[in-house]
Amino acid sequence: MTSVLSLPALHASHAGIWLVGPDGAREAGRGEAIRAVSDTPHILLNAPLAGQRLGYAEVSGLDLLELFAFIHPARFVVPTVPGLASFVGLDTPADEAAAAALLPAIAGRLLATLGEEDWAAREGAWTINATLHRLGWGWAGLVGQRLRRPERGERMLFSRLEPWEEAAERPPARVIRLGDGEAEARLAQLTGAGSETREGQRAFAGAAAHAFAPRDRRDAPNVLLAEAGTGIGKTLGYLAPASLWAEKAGGTVWVSTYTKALQRQLDAEGRRIVPDEEQRKKRIVVRKGRENYLCLLNLEDAMQGSFSGRAAVLAQLVGRWAAYSKDGDMVGGDLPGWLPSLFRRAGATALTDRRGECVYAGCPHYRKCFIEKAERASRGADLVIANHALVMVSAARGRLGGGLERIVFDEGHHLFDAADSTFAVALTGAETIELRRWIIGPERSSRGRRRGLAARLLDVCSYDEEGAVALDAAVQAAGLLPGDGWLGRVVEGLPLGPLEALFAAVRSSVLARARAEDAGYGLETELAEPDAPLVEAAAAALVALEALQRPMTALRLRLEAVLEDAPDWLDAAARARVEGAIAGLNWRGGAVAAWAQLLARVGGAADPDFVDWMNVDRIEGRELDIGFQRRWLDPTRPLAKAVIEPAHGVLVTSATLRGGEEHWEVANARTGAAHLPTAPAHFHAASPFDYASAAEVLVVTDVRQGDLAALANAYARLITAAGGGTLGLFTAIARLKAVQARIADRLARERLPLLAQHVDPIDTGTLVDMFRADPRASLLGTDALRDGVDVPGESLRLVVMERVPWPRPTVLHAARRLAGGGSAYDDRVVKARLAQAFGRLVRRQGDRGTFVMLSAACPSRLLTAFPPGVQVSRVTLDEAVSRVAAARETTGGSVGERGGELRPDPLQRID
Numbered sequence: 001m002t003s004v005l006s007l008p009a010l011h012a013s014h015a016g017i018w019l020v021g022p023d024g025a026r027e028a029g030r031g032e033a034i035r036a037v038s039d040t041p042h043i044l045l046n047a048p049l050a051g052q053r054l055g056y057a058e059v060s061g062l063d064l065l066e067l068f069a070f071i072h073p074a075r076f077v078v079p080t081v082p083g084l085a086s087f088v089g090l091d092t093p094a095d096e097a098a099a100a101a102l103l104p105a106i107a108g109r110l111l112a113t114l115g116e117e118d119w120a121a122r123e124g125a126w127t128i129n130a131t132l133h134r135l136g137w138g139w140a141g142l143v144g145q146r147l148r149r150p151e152r153g154e155r156m157l158f159s160r161l162e163p164w165e166e167a168a169e170r171p172p173a174r175v176i177r178l179g180d181g182e183a184e185a186r187l188a189q190l191t192g193a194g195s196e197t198r199e200g201q202r203a204f205a206g207a208a209a210h211a212f213a214p215r216d217r218r219d220a221p222n223v224l225l226a227e228a229g230t231g232i233g234k235t236l237g238y239l240a241p242a243s244l245w246a247e248k249a250g251g252t253v254w255v256s257t258y259t260k261a262l263q264r265q266l267d268a269e270g271r272r273i274v275p276d277e278e279q280r281k282k283r284i285v286v287r288k289g290r291e292n293y294l295c296l297l298n299l300e301d302a303m304q305g306s307f308s309g310r311a312a313v314l315a316q317l318v319g320r321w322a323a324y325s326k327d328g329d330m331v332g333g334d335l336p337g338w339l340p341s342l343f344r345r346a347g348a349t350a351l352t353d354r355r356g357e358c359v360y361a362g363c364p365h366y367r368k369c370f371i372e373k374a375e376r377a378s379r380g381a382d383l384v385i386a387n388h389a390l391v392m393v394s395a396a397r398g399r400l401g402g403g404l405e406r407i408v409f410d411e412g413h414h415l416f417d418a419a420d421s422t423f424a425v426a427l428t429g430a431e432t433i434e435l436r437r438w439i440i441g442p443e444r445s446s447r448g449r450r451r452g453l454a455a456r457l458l459d460v461c462s463y464d465e466e467g468a469v470a471l472d473a474a475v476q477a478a479g480l481l482p483g484d485g486w487l488g489r490v491v492e493g494l495p496l497g498p499l500e501a502l503f504a505a506v507r508s509s510v511l512a513r514a515r516a517e518d519a520g521y522g523l524e525t526e527l528a529e530p531d532a533p534l535v536e537a538a539a540a541a542l543v544a545l546e547a548l549q550r551p552m553t554a555l556r557l558r559l560e561a562v563l564e565d566a567p568d569w570l571d572a573a574a575r576a577r578v579e580g581a582i583a584g585l586n587w588r589g590g591a592v593a594a595w596a597q598l599l600a601r602v603g604g605a606a607d608p609d610f611v612d613w614m615n616v617d618r619i620e621g622r623e624l625d626i627g628f629q630r631r632w633l634d635p636t637r638p639l640a641k642a643v644i645e646p647a648h649g650v651l652v653t654s655a656t657l658r659g660g661e662e663h664w665e666v667a668n669a670r671t672g673a674a675h676l677p678t679a680p681a682h683f684h685a686a687s688p689f690d691y692a693s694a695a696e697v698l699v700v701t702d703v704r705q706g707d708l709a710a711l712a713n714a715y716a717r718l719i720t721a722a723g724g725g726t727l728g729l730f731t732a733i734a735r736l737k738a739v740q741a742r743i744a745d746r747l748a749r750e751r752l753p754l755l756a757q758h759v760d761p762i763d764t765g766t767l768v769d770m771f772r773a774d775p776r777a778s779l780l781g782t783d784a785l786r787d788g789v790d791v792p793g794e795s796l797r798l799v800v801m802e803r804v805p806w807p808r809p810t811v812l813h814a815a816r817r818l819a820g821g822g823s824a825y826d827d828r829v830v831k832a833r834l835a836q837a838f839g840r841l842v843r844r845q846g847d848r849g850t851f852v853m854l855s856a857a858c859p860s861r862l863l864t865a866f867p868p869g870v871q872v873s874r875v876t877l878d879e880a881v882s883r884v885a886a887a888r889e890t891t892g893g894s895v896g897e898r899g900g901e902l903r904p905d906p907l908q909r910i911d
């Protein structure tokens with residue numbers, strides 16, 4: 001048996017490069033390291049990251065993370081040397097050389113697991129390793145030497161998964177009213193005997209019961225807007241009445257979040273509500289959009305040969321995971337977020353059902369399908385934990401039979417943005433080619449098992465003549481939509497068909513009128529005063545869309561009639577397939593109707609409810625998509641109409657619902673409550689934290705705007721003074737990259753690791769996990785980090801914002817600004833963003849920290865965004881650095897000595 005301890009290893013970080021051989025670890029130069037890894041496979045950790053640090057993207061080798069994914073599928077680990085060391089029971093390395101030296105030992109411990117009797121993931125390992133061996137996976141030989149050959153053939157993955165069970169439809173929820181004090185009593189039960197009573201939380205639970213009272217009037221739900229400051233414990237505050245109502249009424253409460261972190265936290269809180277695990281699986285269900293889940297049919301295709309090279313290795317590792325996954329959720333579930341990025345994302349998205357090509361009951365895995373399982377589980381659950389987009393889409397499309405009657409929107413300050421994207425219309429090349437593929441089927445080079453509507457409905461239409469005629473007409477009409485290579489043809493001025501011609505006209509208008517932006521990012525221009533070629537192209541495209549709309553509608557009606565008057569040959573499988581096609585035709589037909597409506601106004605009067613513009617989507621100068629965009633001027637109008645009004649009770653809550661204002665006008669407007677026939681109830685509980693002593697705000701006055709060197713220097717000095725633990729927030733990716741490039745190596749030499757969104761080839765969730773796990777690490781990022789990072793404790797003790805987060809001057813922003821009171825609108829947006837960013841700092845009792853704004857141009861009127869009592873000072877950079885250092889002395893001085901320590905309980909959060 002080959003000893004792994006004798007294998008060479010490579011460790012590359014911003015601090016340097018280490019090669020590990022028989023004599024231990026030694027520093028090496030870039031060239032030597034590249035030669036070494038090219039000659040012999042080395043043990044390493046995260047090959048794409050190592051490749052980036054080496055400046056040699058082609059690096060490959062024996063990646064410990066791939067081995068971990070094979071041996072411990074569906075298990076969480078922080079994907080760093082300290083993270084893996086802690087997982088396998090080794091000491092945290094004291095420095096980078098020690099980290100390098102540890103790599104073979106980690107490999108040894110991981111491989112030793114294969115011989116342990118109680119290894120939980122043994123089933124399936126032999127078979128998959130044999131396939132991986134054929135695919136040339138580096139670890140396969142070492143794994144194979146240590147794996148016992150199973151006595152009997154292993155069951156295939158697909159036979160090991162549990163099927164879902166069909167259940168009768170749930171009866172409507174009973175009409176009940178929670179009695180006085182019942183919600184509070186349930187809260188006390190959930191928080192446990194002996195736990196300290198939090199008055200704000202008690203009051204919140206009592207107030208939240210309002211959303212579960214019987215509704216008095218149709219289309220007039222009981223709505224409560226509740227601002228509960230950080231530290232109140234609002235999740236248990238609303239889960240108390242929600243779970244009680246669900247039990248007593250036999251109904252379902254949808255709890256909707258904006259971030260995956262909060263979804264995971266709610267899932268974890270479920271243990272208090274239903275301690276028994278088996279019961280809990282039935283009563284508390286996490287539900288996401290179908291594009292998040294693994295499609296078993298796509299996986300089977302990929303495992304059986306439609307993927308090749310590295311993508312084929314990924315498919316096998318995903319196959320390992322699927323057998324042990326809790327719910328098959330590939331995005332934010334128990335598939336490690338870092339796994340697809342190890343394969344440079346090759347193939348991962350093709351394993352989900354992104355394009356609505358599911359064949360439902362026609363699929364051999366239908367009874368075990370993760371998507372179907374999640375959907376069925378949610379039908380009978382007490383609590384369904386979902387996200388804003390899914391709740392809005394489901395409610396708007398009337399997907400859920402009885403509808404969504406009780407909804408809790410947590411992170412309610414994001415409702416406006418979620419509604420904005422949910423109710424948006426995009427008529428672009430990418431959207432239209434997708435529709436063409438859905439109807440006609442795959443084109444020449446497509447990967448996997450995609451089939452068009454025609455193939456999926458072949459048997460149905462062979463029995464139903466009218467249906468066959470409509471389907472034929474739809475396929476003909478879809479042929480006028482853009483096809484493979486459309487973008488190239490449009491850019492070269494050689495469009496094919498009316499839609500491609502339209503996008504060529506759009507592109508030419510955008511290039512003529514858009515304000516030239518830096519760095520080759522998106523271009524856009526208002527849809528106003530269109531020139532004659534654009535008006536003509538829009539008219540021709542409208543005719544083509546209408547020609548498609550008619551047979552789509554006819555086909556849908558025909559299929560509905562077939563279901564209604566079910567003929568003998570319509571077995572359960574065909575019925576499910578027809579139902580799937582009807583649902584698809586419904587929402588895609590809705591999209592075509594919205595496109596037609598948008599085109600009909602080109603050259604005519606604008607609709608005051610909408611903001612329309614044309615854009616060319618680009619990244620670093622490369623064009624990606626072209627088309628029209630339409631947004632509601634106020635997206636809370638469709639939100640109120642389609643989602644809130646039909647419900648019986650809705651609770652909207654957030655720590656910053658009022659956006660830093662004392663009154664409720666902003667909250668009413670941003671949540672859709674202002675459009676409801678009856679006024680909402682309001683509740684407010686201030687945070688119990690003493691912000692005045694826990695945090696201070698420093699506005700630095702002497703870092704010149706536009707001076708990148710000065711900006712980078714300021715970041716480096718502040719991070720050093722804090723000893724890491726810094727979240728650096730940027731308003732532009734280009735500046736983030738420029739600062740990161742200037743300071744990463746310098747900080748690494750002081751043992752202060754720097755992680756960066758948009759730079760490191762790692763998904764954002766994993767970056768946050770890595771940041772949380774190492775109190776000396778710092779993290780740079782943009783909007784997603786400003787709004788969603790939840791890192792309690794000393795790992796986050798300094799937030800540095802490079803600029804005032806003004807909204808980007810887009811067509812959409814200009815229209816909303818005009819409608820929303822001009823600069824007052826901008827101020828509201830900025831204050832909400834500042835409040836969110838500041839909110840990252842103090843997550844639980846005892847947290848302390850400093851918020852630094854590196855912009856002297858921060859107007860004083862915006863500073864009310866911070867909690868009352870927090871001291872705000874305008875200071876020089878020198879002064880800011882010494883205050884940050886002093887804060888470290890008084891609070892986190894010990895942190896500096898704890899480099900690399902893994903923090904327990906990564907999901908802990910106090911809201």
Ligand code: SF4
Pocket residue numbers: 294295296297298353357358359360361363364365366369370371372
């Ligand atoms: S039922 Fe649909 S989504 Fe599920 S595995 Fe089959 S094809 Fe994929």
